Amino acid sequence: MIDPSRKPDMHSKPFLFSVLSMICATACAAPQLDANVREMIASRVDNGELSSVVIGIIDGDDSAVYGFGKVGAAAPDAHTVYEIGSVTKTFTALLLAKAVQNKTLTLDEAVADLLPGYTLPKYQGKPITLLDLATQSSGLPRLPSNMLPKQPANPYADYGAAELKTFLADYTLPRAPGASYEYSNLGFGLLGYAMSAQAGRPYADLVREQISVPLGMESTGATLTPTMQARLAPGHDAAGTPVANWDMDALSGAGALRSDAQDLIRYLQTLMRQRSGDSAYALVQTPQRSTSMRDGRIGLAWHLNPLRATPIVWHNGMTGGYASYVGYTADGKRGVVVLTNTAASVDAIAMASLVPGAPPERKAVPLAAEVLADYDGRYQLAPGFILSVHPSARGLTTQATGQQTIAAYASARDEFFLREVDAQLSFQRDATGAVQSLTLHQHGRDMPAKKLPPAPPRASVTLAPAMLRGYVGTYMLSVGMAATVTFENGALYGQATGQPRFQLEASAPDEVYSDAAGIEVSFRRDAQGKVTRLLLRQAGQEIGGSRIADK
Numbered sequence: 001m002i003d004p005s006r007k008p009d010m011h012s013k014p015f016l017f018s019v020l021s022m023i024c025a026t027a028c029a030a031p032q033l034d035a036n037v038r039e040m041i042a043s044r045v046d047n048g049e050l051s052s053v054v055i056g057i058i059d060g061d062d063s064a065v066y067g068f069g070k071v072g073a074a075a076p077d078a079h080t081v082y083e084i085g086s087v088t089k090t091f092t093a094l095l096l097a098k099a100v101q102n103k104t105l106t107l108d109e110a111v112a113d114l115l116p117g118y119t120l121p122k123y124q125g126k127p128i129t130l131l132d133l134a135t136q137s138s139g140l141p142r143l144p145s146n147m148l149p150k151q152p153a154n155p156y157a158d159y160g161a162a163e164l165k166t167f168l169a170d171y172t173l174p175r176a177p178g179a180s181y182e183y184s185n186l187g188f189g190l191l192g193y194a195m196s197a198q199a200g201r202p203y204a205d206l207v208r209e210q211i212s213v214p215l216g217m218e219s220t221g222a223t224l225t226p227t228m229q230a231r232l233a234p235g236h237d238a239a240g241t242p243v244a245n246w247d248m249d250a251l252s253g254a255g256a257l258r259s260d261a262q263d264l265i266r267y268l269q270t271l272m273r274q275r276s277g278d279s280a281y282a283l284v285q286t287p288q289r290s291t292s293m294r295d296g297r298i299g300l301a302w303h304l305n306p307l308r309a310t311p312i313v314w315h316n317g318m319t320g321g322y323a324s325y326v327g328y329t330a331d332g333k334r335g336v337v338v339l340t341n342t343a344a345s346v347d348a349i350a351m352a353s354l355v356p357g358a359p360p361e362r363k364a365v366p367l368a369a370e371v372l373a374d375y376d377g378r379y380q381l382a383p384g385f386i387l388s389v390h391p392s393a394r395g396l397t398t399q400a401t402g403q404q405t406i407a408a409y410a411s412a413r414d415e416f417f418l419r420e421v422d423a424q425l426s427f428q429r430d431a432t433g434a435v436q437s438l439t440l441h442q443h444g445r446d447m448p449a450k451k452l453p454p455a456p457p458r459a460s461v462t463l464a465p466a467m468l469r470g471y472v473g474t475y476m477l478s479v480g481m482a483a484t485v486t487f488e489n490g491a492l493y494g495q496a497t498g499q500p501r502f503q504l505e506a507s508a509p510d511e512v513y514s515d516a517a518g519i520e521v522s523f524r525r526d527a528q529g530k531v532t533r534l535l536l537r538q539a540g541q542e543i544g545g546s547r548i549a550d551k
Contacts (some may be wrong), residue, residue, distance in 0.1 A: 031059035033066045037353045040361050041068050044349075047364050048394055050342045051236045057353065058268060058328065065261045068158075078262040081219055081232045082261060082339040082538075083246060084324040085255045085317025086185070087264075090284065091207050092192045092253040093134050093301035097280035098210055099195065107131040114194040119169040123176045132177040133191040133288045139173040140187045143479055148546050152474055152482030153320060153498070156248040156255075162191065164250045181291040181298065185254040185423040185479075188301070192253015203252040208491045215270060218264035222248070222256040231260070233341035235321020237480075237497060238407075239393060240342070243321040245444040257317060261302030263335040264326055271313075272332040285313055304330065310355045314348055320480040325350035327354045343480070348419065364409035365397065371413065372396065374435045375427055378518070379449035381440060387449060388518050388539045389425075389438075398425070401540030460505040467509065468492050471523055475534050475545035483536060483545055494521065 044050045046048035052069040101106035110127040111119040132138040144167040147157040163428035196203045204222035209384035248256040274281035288296035296305040314327030328335035338350040352358035379387045396408040408416040414427040440447040475483045495501040504512040508521040526532040
């Protein structure tokens with residue numbers, strides 16, 4: 001959840017906009033954006049990793065906002081609206097803290113008490129409490145298993161009260177509530193839903209009445225007002241493709257809010273000024289339980305841990321087209337807000353700005369498509385452990401056996417680095433110039449891996465067009481990630497969200513593959529013979545997806 005910090009050097013490039021010091025008292029000294037952080041943002045906007053970035057810096061009572069966007073587009077500023085994703089959880093926690101301060105709720109109160117008529121899971125008679133939900137230790141999974149959206153691009157929109165009630169009644173807790181930390185969007189969605197039910201008011205109204213209006217946060221809410229809509233930065237997935245905005249129903253407390261940098265600076269400054277005492281703002285920052293991160297603690301939603309020996313308080317967020325980070329040093333002296341309209345982490349940018357001393361971040365350089373094609377293949381790091389490498393629009397995608405896909409960026413020909421983990425790849429060529437191996441540099445180790453020969457062409461079979469058309473549809477792999485199967489001009493194609501399209505060949509009825517993408521797909525049928533699911537296998541990992549829409 002918290003990424004390594006790194007950055008390049010020196011000043012913003014001329015095709016980027018650096019905009020706007022504001023929210024300062026008269027004659028204040030606007031906090032300056034560190035040159036290395038400026039270059040880090042500029043580099044990512046330049047190469048298309050991020051569509052735009054707004055960063056707000058807080059230095060005590062002073063603040064400034066800087067916006068970055070490409071030439072030809074309106075420069076984002078302190079009033080540009082973004083989805084803030086899981087930063088919403090801190091607002092949900094503040095609603096709980098206010099209810100505790102008003103003595104309408106207690107932290108040790110059972111969630112079931114707020115939801116009469118609902119059956120909530122218990123573990124050996126122990127119920128889930130409001131504190132369990134607010135500290136990510138309820139025992140509930142990250143997402144409910146009955147979340148099968150009709151719109152993959154807007155996955156939470158049709159998950160309502162009926163679906164939530166059904167899931168809770170059927171779920172069995174794997175361990176006692178409060179026993180261990182496990183991040184759960186479902187848990188915080190349930191917290192917001194339960195408080196809304198108890199108050200008899202929609203979640204969005206609670207946020208507006210208790211937080212947005214009292215703090216003067218006119219651009220913060222779950223619903224886009226016309227003025228917010230006019231200032232909304234359109235969202236993009238990690239590949240840079242425009243995507244739909246997310247809407248939430250029963251799980252609004254997990255990530256429904258939109259906001260801008262000006263509002264979030266006001267929000268952080270309120271928290272930073274009330275770090276102790278008897279207020280709800282102090283309560284949400286009070287450490288309650290341990291997390292899975294080193295030296296990590298959690299208050300009510302807010303994570304607390306050291307960053308380069310400096311204690312910080314923070315939360316990040318991401319939706320299908322946006323990412324965010326808000327945080328401040330535990331002494332209340334410095335804070336940061338980072339917003340982007342691309343579903344790509346901005347944690348490293350935020351942390352480099354929040355606490356000085358981050359090592360320089362490598363700068364990505366473009367390589368020609370024919371050079372990137374040289375690296376395509378499978379590399380054996382150990383018996384049964386393969387690293388699959390494929391070209392992408394901005395570099396490479398890598399996937400180790402049983403692990404998620406991670407982007408790699410070129411720092412030079414044959415040299416690549418990963419942002420999500422502290423690792424680098426060096427490719428080696430033979431006398432003819434062909435790539436024959438790579439070396440993975442990670443955790444102080446150099447791990448060589450020979451490039452495996454291409455798999456021999458497998459025998460394909462010809463299936464009737466009627467059978468191929470039966471596979472056509474959209475299959476939900478995870479929240480925000482779907483696989484779409486189409487049939488065009490006699491051929492079957494597959495495409496995952498934000499990834500290139502590839503042709504699928506059949507090896508048997510209900511079995512298709514793409515050697516170019518390194519995947520195999522098995523279709524599953526119901527008792528009536530209709531295709532209802534698929535299983536996708538890639539790099540030793542298998543992912544299932546239910547069919548949610550026919551094309």
